[in-house]
Amino acid sequence: MRLKDFYYDLPQELIAQEPLIDRQMSKLMTVDKKTGQIGHDVFRNIIDYLRSGDCLVLNDTRVIPARLSGVKEDTGGKIEFVLLHQTGKNEWEVILKPGRRAKIGSRFVFGNGELKAEIKSIVNDGNRIVQFEYEGIFEQVLDRLGEMPLPHYITKRLEDRERYQTVYSKNKGSAAAPTAGLHFTDELLEKIKQKGVEVVFITLHVGLGTFRPVKVENIQQHKMHSEFYILNEEAAERINACKKENGRIIAVGTTSGRTLETTASQNGEVTAGSGWTDIFIYPGYRFKAVDALITNFHLPESTLLMLVSALAGRENMMEAYETAVKERYRFFSFGDAMFIY
CATH class of the missing domain: 3.40.1780.10 (QueA-like)
Known part of the structure; x- marks a missing residue:
């Protein structure tokens, strides 16, 4: 068809x-x-x-509040992660925007350094596997820093x-x-x-x-x-x-x-x-x-x-x-x- x-x-x-x-x-x-x-x-x-x-x-x-907004650790350039699924201990497959800033070894910071991430590998469709670093419980950190990943066609903020x-x-x-x-x-x-x-x-x-x-x-x-x-x-x-x-x-x-x-x-x-x-x-x-x-x-x-x-x-x-x-x-x-x- x-x-x-x-x-x-x-x-x-x-x-x-x-x-x-x-x-x-x-x-x-x-x-x-x-x-x-x-x-x-x-x-x-x-x-x-x-x-x-x-x-x-x-x-x-x-x-989960899977959308994270942060910056590249060395340049301060803005980055957005959307978490897809967990692949290992503190490891997630993510979609990034813009993806070109995310080479293997690149590091990113979210919040006031409360959450950090390093790119470990590049997988299908250009998605990345990232390793997160944080203190405490990941779900609680994500609740504080993350936003709901609303579809692209919804432009109004969800209260x-x-x-x-x-x-x-x-x-x-x-x-x-x-x-x-x-x-x-x-x-x-x-x-x-x-x-x-x-x-x-x-x-x-x-x-x-x-x-x-x-x-x-x-x-x-x-x-x-x-x-x-x-x-x-x-x-x-x-x-x-x-x-x-x-x-x-x-x-x-x-x-x-x-x-x-x-x-x-x-x-x-x-x-x-x-x-x-x-x-x-x-x-x-x-x-x-x-x-x-x-x-x-x-x-x-x-x-x-x-x-x-x-x-x-x-x-x-x-x-x-x-x-x-x-x-x-x-x-x-x-x-x-x-x-x-």
Whole structure:
């Protein structure tokens, strides 16, 4: 398939710059993946589309304040690090801006010298492995010095960090939020459980590769980034039990969907475990575990738009996006939601 098959025109003003005050009051578009029928609602009513016996699978990863602003130790030149994932004791893979200042052996300082880093090696895509030096506990230092790594299309400063976290975030390690989950409140989740829906948590640490543009015209030549996932025994058992009873497996977000599909056998049964996944889902892919998906509205020509097109059909999805633009839905991380069923 061609990259331009996934292009749509988006007015800049529809890119949400901040979250709504009430998480659950986002708009909700519903899309029937078989017929393409589109409906409009409010997210707090998602409960009306769920059935007793369904299994709602959420990603409980927690975003770390992974963006660090500092200076080169010898010249004072400004530098920005974005932490991707830990590679060893006090070692991290990072993205740097500007990268040309970061040769092996270069040293950088953050805060008032509270945190220092040295470049150890250069890896794929020009990323660096850095060794950090600090006193005390790294997470506490990062909390003091770091900022939330908001996507490039959000230019407004986020006053409350917790608004870029899901209410159920738990396992630290993401460089970006699993944004489909931002619409849930504790109260809404409790009502969903009371309806007889299984609520299950898995973990996938979201990397900034999520926002990496596809640069090849033939999308099958695109190489996905790898992300670390954890699916524990209890979660796997509950998901498989639901599947056996003909309940729907509803992934909250593309991250949950990719994790489930990574671990699923041909009959849809998932296997507990942890590891790295670089699964690339685009039209033509046959879903094994996921029956339905709650998701946000994604960037044109992105791998996330390709994934939802694989589930709902490209024509259905492009029509849904065209409708969302006409109806003035809010797009991307802090935007509105879609339920594909």
